Amino acid sequence: MRAIIATLAVVGVMAAGAAWASDNVVSLRGANAIPALNQAPMEYKQATMKKGFKRTFKEQPPLIAHEIENTKKFQINLRANGCLDCHDKSTYEEEDAPMAGKSHYVGDDGKEKDDINMSRYFCTQCHVPQADAKPLVENTFVGNVK
Numbered sequence: 376m377r378a379i380i381a382t383l384a385v386v387g388v389m390a391a392g393a394a395w396a397s398d399n400v401v402s403l404r405g406a407n408a409i410p411a412l413n414q415a416p417m418e419y420k421q422a423t424m425k426k427g428f429k430r431t432f433k434e435q436p437p438l439i440a441h442e443i444e445n446t447k448k449f450q451i452n453l454r455a456n457g458c459l460d461c462h463d464k465s466t467y468e469e470e471d472a473p474m475a476g477k478s479h480y481v482g483d484d485g486k487e488k489d490d491i492n493m494s495r496y497f498c499t500q501c502h503v504p505q506a507d508a509k510p511l512v513e514n515t516f517v518g519n520v521k
């Protein structure tokens with residue numbers, strides 16, 4: 376009997392917790408229904424930085440040092456990869472761009488290859504441009520790269 380009462384008490388507390396959570400958690404899109412278009416929180420401009428942005432932690436994929444909004448030139452799809460036109464091992468010298476990380480050319484067997492490893496094909500999965508914008512939420516992160 377005692378165990379049952381204790382269980383009921385726990386369930387009661389959990390239910391109260393859930394009600395509290397749904398009343399208080401608000402996402403950045405506010406009360407907008409999922410299919411409805413939301414207004415962009417702010418205008419921003421992608422920032423350009425000669426010689427690249429400083430990294431904030433050692434394993435960080437460097438931020439893209441130029442804007443990538445001109446869609447044709449920076450397109451990544453099954454047939455074309457604009458980024459590789461400038462950053463590939465076979466193109467970077469002519470384009471005077473930094474070569475994509477050496478690690479990107481290591482094959483699944485651990486050996487260096489001429490072609491980029493397909494797990495690195497979608498560059499923007501890891502690399503993002505920097506935007507000149509105020510943070511949406513407070514952020515106390517401090518970088519550890521001197």
Ligand code: HEC
Nearest residue numbers: 425426427437438439440443449457458461471472498502
């Ligand atoms: C027209 C050539 C060109 C294209 C296309 C291009 N880049 Fe770049 N990228 C450059 C050059 C040049 C730099 C060096 C800029 C500088 O340091 O002034 C650079 C810098 C970068 C850097 C910074 C590297 C570092 O060490 O700080 C990253 C990351 C990057 N590009 C990623 C990309 C990605 C991802 C794409 C595709 C969405 C792309 N680039 C498309 C020419 C290009």
Ligand code: HEC
Nearest residue numbers: 434435436458462473474475476477478495496497498501
């Ligand atoms: C899975 C994540 C990931 C993907 C996908 C990826 N990168 Fe990277 N990239 C990194 C990381 C992490 C680094 C820094 C460490 C290193 O060099 O491996 C880096 C480094 C770089 C650098 C700087 C190299 C240097 O020597 O300083 C360039 C340029 C770059 N990547 C371009 C690209 C391009 C172009 C693509 C797409 C073809 C791409 N990356 C895809 C994670 C990624």
